[in-house]
Amino acid sequence: MKVGYCSVARSPELLLSDKSYKLKLLTGLFLPMAGEMIMNNDQLQKFKEQLEQMKEDIISDVEQTLNDMTSQNGNIPDPNDRATVESERSFELRLRSRERKLLDKIDEAIARIENSEYGICDECGEKIRLQRLQARPVAKFCINCKTKQEQQEKIHGS
Numbered sequence: 001m002k003v004g005y006c007s008v009a010r011s012p013e014l015l016l017s018d019k020s021y022k023l024k025l026l027t028g029l030f031l032p033m034a035g036e037m038i039m040n041n042d043q044l045q046k047f048k049e050q051l052e053q054m055k056e057d058i059i060s061d062v063e064q065t066l067n068d069m070t071s072q073n074g075n076i077p078d079p080n081d082r083a084t085v086e087s088e089r090s091f092e093l094r095l096r097s098r099e100r101k102l103l104d105k106i107d108e109a110i111a112r113i114e115n116s117e118y119g120i121c122d123e124c125g126e127k128i129r130l131q132r133l134q135a136r137p138v139a140k141f142c143i144n145c146k147t148k149q150e151q152q153e154k155i156h157g158s
């Protein structure tokens with residue numbers, strides 16, 4: 001089956017008056033197409049739950065790490081041990097900044113669900129494929145735009 005294709009759209013009935021088209025739209029005859037185009041509420045709700053779960057996981061993980069770091073703060077007798085702790089800490093801080101960015105993305109994605117903008121590419125306005133969203137619920141761009149952006153970033157060396 002070809003996704004996004006609607007047999008109704010091709011039928012000669014479309015050549016009828018605009019009024020008839022609107023009537024069909026209202027009576028739900030065009031729903032098969034709408035089903036392909038718009039995510040239903042159940043799907044949106046699932047994505048929202050998934051995003052909120054991701055958020056909780058990150059936060060509890062960060063809290064755990066902070067607790068570990070605090071408990072290590074006390075007695076460090078050997079200077080070599082201290083150096084190890086320092087480098088571990090800077091590693092943790094880098095990790096935290098990556099997670100903070102991810103948290104921001106999750107918040108953005110949840111906001112997009114609430115504004116009914118979720119699953120729409122921020123660049124071209126096309127629908128982001130469901131498989132892509134399932135693999136990466138925070139995705140903001142369709143795969144085409146994302147690929148283009150990554151190529152641009154490579155060119156500019158950033």
Ligand SMILES: [Zn+2]
Binds near residue numbers: 122123124125
């Ligand atoms: Zn796009």
